[in-house]
Amino acid sequence: MNDAQTEIFRKDILNALLASEPNIPGLDVSSIWVGVRSLGHTKITPAETLEHIEYLQQKGFIAEVEKKISKAHRCWRITDEGRRLLD
16 A cells, blocks of 8 residues: 555544444444445455554544453544544
């Protein structure tokens, strides 16, 4: 993936989280992966998607949802900083 494709892919991750926000407090990597695949990112694996999710989390654009029961099942939500990036 070149730099432009990477930027588009990461913004599509943010858009997937933003679109789900009213109904779902966070998405797991599988749900995000399915969402971005539907936007044409068909060569990306779930593992590669997770790498981009973790990058976006390090930059403060998304945050991991704290789970009280099953912490092994990780989910993320978009942050205000992520919303500003999309604007």
